[in-house]
Amino acid sequence: MIKDYFILALRNIKSRGIRSVLTMLGVFIGIAAVVSLISLGQGLQEAITGQFSTLSADRLLIQNSGTGFGPPGSTSVSKLTDHDFKIIEGVSGVDRAIKRTLRIGKIEYNKVARFEFIGSLPEEQEDIDYMYDTFEMKLDSGKLISASDSGSVILGNDFLTDNRYDKDIRVGTVLDIQGKKFRVQGILKKMSSFQFNSAIFMSEKDMKDLFNIKDEIDFIVVQVDDKDNLDRIAKDIAEKLRRDRHLDKGEEDFSVETPVQALGAVNTILNIINIIVVGIAAISLLVGGIGITNTFFTSVLERTKEIGTMKAVGAKNKDILIIFLIESALLGFVGGIIGVILGLGLAFTVAGIANSAFGDTILAVQVSYPLIFSALIFSSVIGIIAGLIPAFQASKLKPVEALRR
């Protein structure tokens, strides 16, 4: 019996041809919007979280912050130094502190000159291992740099893949960095942080020699002994540095960041964007639902005689109601399927364009099966709700009156 209802409903939808498609338009636009935007939104969230992957809940980042126009010689006053490093190391709860310097240097290879990021590796082998481990720096080829290595560098994965010097760079290649020769000792595997993928790493000593860095640290990564104490330790570090620099609160020329808080703020913004997007899509679905209701009201009027005939040969109110509800649910369901396909297609297209523009796989589409399943259920329910009143009206038609019209 139910099978007959479905066959009849499908035949009716098919016979209305273009009108059925137009009725579904609102539903599938709404579903496509929801699916594409949420899939991209989740991908965007993953991409942003990936950029924070070098930071975790038990780490702090201390860096120098400037004041815009520094007075002459100000860089020798406001930078982070070994003295600051010792103060930070001495704060209770600091388990480990690692100095990092970062510069932009001129690289020449194959007669192509470019400016690239150069990051230092810590001085102590234990700290180097910690950095490799926590930042998940894995080798694609070659060997990682150890504390005793000099004159060699490891490269981010982009050097291997994007042919930026018009010639392959491999392990053993010699690069001219700021006028000095460095041998490529290893190339890293692709990492989630694009900053790592496009950076060059060398030992702290090589970095200091190359850039003539005397006593300057760009940022200090601090690992705390207990992540529950993170805020307290951040406050203590800020307080001690302020006291040492004779600064009042609010006058800081440094910053102590808890990256997870920053990530939390980003996630909040993304969630708000998601809510707005879903709100817009809900309006589209509402319009789609009204479209289904409208089509079915027209359909009840057009099919009055058909309904009368069905009732005359024994169809009950319940049967007519079910046939109309199945039809409207099917319209919603099929609209949902088309919407899901269109939505995913759109999301993959946008991600493809974004990735080719940035030259990286920064934005990935997250296909969520619960989302697809929910979207299909939702579109079917929209169809049923939209068809409820016309179906009820159709079921209440009296056979004699229906046949007389």
Add this chain to the structure above:
Amino acid sequence: MSVCTIRENSYEDFESTLTRLNVDGRSRNMYLRHERAHFEKAKELGYTPQYVAKLIVDNPSIIILAAVDFIGREPTPSDMVKICLAPRRPSKEDLELAVKNGWKRSKR
């Protein structure tokens, strides 16, 4: 999130590096003009200045500190005052450093 420091010995190199690092044109020109005044004055007084900038490298990159530094000999207090006050509109920090080096603000 990446902060990097650049040091350049000439205006041309400083300008070219800031351009390559995608610093917004308006803010780049503002910093270039201001720091060039310090730089030229320091050179005129016989020092070896160097352009220094700290940036958050992004798209566009943001300058968080620009200054001139001195290689070798540090300026005497009176020369430091002249270097600090070289730009047409010295910054608050320039004026503070000039005062520290003995400059007295004239009262209007």
